[in-house]
Amino acid sequence: PALELLVDGGGAVAGARGVQRQSGDTWVVRAKAVVIATGGCAFQSRALGCNVLTGDGHLMAAEVGAEMSGMEFSNAYGLGPAFASVTKSLFYKWATFYDEQGVKLEGAGSAFGRSIIARELQTRRVFACLDRADEQVRVWIRTAQPNFFVPFDRLGIDPFTQHFPVTLRLEGTVRGTGGLHVTGRDCSTSVEGLYASGDAATREMICGGFTGGGSHNAAWAMSSGFWAGAGAADHALAKRRAGTGRLYCAGDVGLRDTSHNLPFDSANVVKAVQDEVFPYERNWTRSGDLLDDSLGRLDALWTSLRTSAPARGAHEAVRAREAAAMVATARWMYRSAQVRTETRGMHRRAEYKSIDAGQRHRLISGGLDDVWVRRKEVDTGLVPAEHQGAHA
Ligand SMILES: Cc1cc2nc3c(=O)[nH]c(=O)nc-3n(C[C@H](O)[C@H](O)[C@H](O)COP(=O)(O)OP(=O)(O)OC[C@H]3O[C@@H](n4cnc5c(N)ncnc54)[C@H](O)[C@@H]3O)c2cc1C
Structure with a gap:
């Protein structure tokens, strides 16, 4: 360097x-x-x-x-799973966001509603699930950005059906x-x-x-x-x-x-x-x-x-x-x-x-x-x- x-x-x-x-x-x-x-x-x-x-x-x-x-x-913050560095956020347009008890967080979203996620993360964990993707989208996004799925596959998490913790990482x-x-x-x-x-x-x-x-x-x-x-x-x-x-x-x-x-x-x-x-x-x-x-x-x-x-x-x-x-x-x-x-x-x-x-x-x-x-x-x-x- x-x-x-x-x-x-x-x-x-x-x-x-x-x-x-x-x-x-x-x-x-x-x-x-x-x-x-x-x-x-x-x-x-x-x-x-x-x-x-x-x-x-x-x-x-x-x-x-x-x-x-x-x-x-x-102050750009990338959205991604809390357990991985993959801050690729496109697919969160098919996500619903939840609290730890599985209650939907109204207004939370990736493109619009990230402020709500930032606010919630100040006091508690936030979870996501790509449950709004239909079968066709699920097949397509696996091939569109394969590296998005690597951390999920490693941990055996199905992001389309299971809730997983998310975080916002500073991308400055x-x-x-x-x-x-x-x-x-x-x-x-x-x-x-x-x-x-x-x-x-x-x-x-x-x-x-x-x-x-x-x-x-x-x-x-x-x-x-x-x-x-x-x-x-x-x-x-x-x-x-x-x-x-x-x-x-x-x-x-x-x-x-x-x-x-x-x-x-x-x-x-x-x-x-x-x-x-x-x-x-x-x-x-x-x-x-x-x-x-x-x-x-x-x-x-x-x-x-x-x-x-x-x-x-x-x-x-x-x-x-x-x-x-x-x-x-x-x-x-x-x-x-x-x-x-x-x-x-x-x-x-x-x-x-x-x-x-x-x-x-x-x-x-x-x-x-x-x-x-x-x-x-x-x-x-x-x-x-x-x-x-x-x-x-
Ligand atoms: C998760 C993520 C997803 C993105 N997705 C998109 C997208 O879909 N479309 C899009 O257009 N943009 C996207 N971007 C933005 C895009 O990656 C950047 O705008 C682009 O890479 C900038 O290119 P660059 O060459 O200026 O810098 P970089 O690609 O960041 O390269 C800078 C290089 O400088 C090197 N370096 C740093 N310090 C030193 C030093 N002291 N001496 C020598 N070398 C040094 C680094 O190691 C690095 O290799 C994304 C960014 C992130 C973080």
């Missing part, structure tokens, strides 16, 4: 440095442009395929001064929309030589404050990857005659000596962040007082990392950077959520239950020691004319 970006004397991004897990060796790539394509941040919630998505690219980018956008749209910005602020149609960022694509970049231009499942996420990953790659290549070509001067390592927390060199316990840091971002009462629906409460601890956690010792060895370095990235991501998320005093897209505020037409702007955020958020008018120049008006 990449651990940090390299910059030239003028602050332009000029490569990356990382480690090879198997050998523990360090690698360095000098490049006149870099595309961040590290995906979103799902806070190691064990949502399907997401435990490698810890916001590393966001941290690396922020260390060279890049900005985020839409980080309040970061993976099926949220916030990410690196894209400033040009070539997916450039606010930092020279740095480009962003896929889930690492904000997807507000294509779907506003809500993505959910479906094709637009992969479509964005592929198209933004193409644009970012082309943009980065053009940039590198334009700079090909630039000197090959000294480069500087831009990474900090978890990599460099500090004044105190206190031990960096990555597992504890991850747990501390999860305690702030997993609870439905803090993140599914946000409220000013709980955001303040969490930010107090998250800010203190960041400060403690700033006095921690650098990681020893490749494995520890990867873990330390993942943990630090999660702390940073949580702080951009919650600071942005504090500023958006309305309910819009996936961002829900307990005190402001409806959309506010006066807040039809982006929230740009950034900073590491001091996290900041500013409002920005929606830049319609990034959206093709035929789609203008469609974005949230």
Whole structure:
């Protein structure tokens, strides 16, 4: 994995440095442009395929001064069995949801009614059964998404007839929309030589404050990857005659000596962040007082990392950077959520239950020691004319 970006004397991004897990060796790539394509941040919630998505690219980018956008749209939760990581939720459209006694939970549903599941899960277990699927659908969905059934088959559970416990796992910005602020149609960022694509970049231009499942996420990953790659290549070509001067390592927390060199316990840091971002009462629906409460601890956690010792060895370095990235991501998320005093897209505020037409702007955020958020008018120049008006 990449651990940090390299910059030239003028602050332009000029490569990356990382480690090879198997050998523990360090690698360095000098490049006149870099595309961040590290995906979103799902806070190691064990949502399907997401435990490698810890916001590393966001941290690396922020260390060279890049900005985020839409980080309040970061509370996607995937629905799945409580005993498995399979947060594929399409088939729950045929589910009925029940309490432990088998009483139907009125209003609970996957596409509509997930808030009721989140509310119930705060105090008791919730069960599902795909009992609304007829015989034809049952046969079809087994072939449509075979991996959906693997955990059921392993445990000998028939999801069409038996009630099974469900949970909501945080998928954060993976099926949220916030990410690196894209400033040009070539997916450039606010930092020279740095480009962003896929889930690492904000997807507000294509779907506003809500993505959910479906094709637009992969479509964005592929198209933004193409644009970012082309943009980065053009940039590198334009700079090909630039000197090959000294480069500087831009990474900090978890990599460099500090004044105190206190031990960096990555597992504890991850747990501390999860305690702030997993609870439905803090993140599914946000409220000013709980955001303040969490930010107090998250800010203190960041400060403690700033006095921690650098990681020893490749494995520890990867873990330390993942943990630090999660702390940073949580702080951009919650600071942005504090500023958006309305309910819009996936961002829900307990005190402001409806959309506010006066807040039809982006929230740009950034900073590491001091996290900041500013409002920005929606830049319609990034959206093709035929789609203008469609974005949230
Ligand atoms: C359960 C689930 C179901 C989904 N279903 C759909 C769907 O049906 N349709 C759809 O369009 N989208 C769907 N999505 C969303 C879709 O998967 C993502 O939008 C898409 O994978 C994003 O692609 P990406 O390349 O930007 O990031 P990713 O596919 O997440 O890839 C990022 C890569 O970066 C690597 N990485 C992370 N940190 C580092 C580092 N420091 N150094 C080097 N590498 C690093 C990771 O290991 C990973 O391989 C789903 C998501 C989930 C979680």
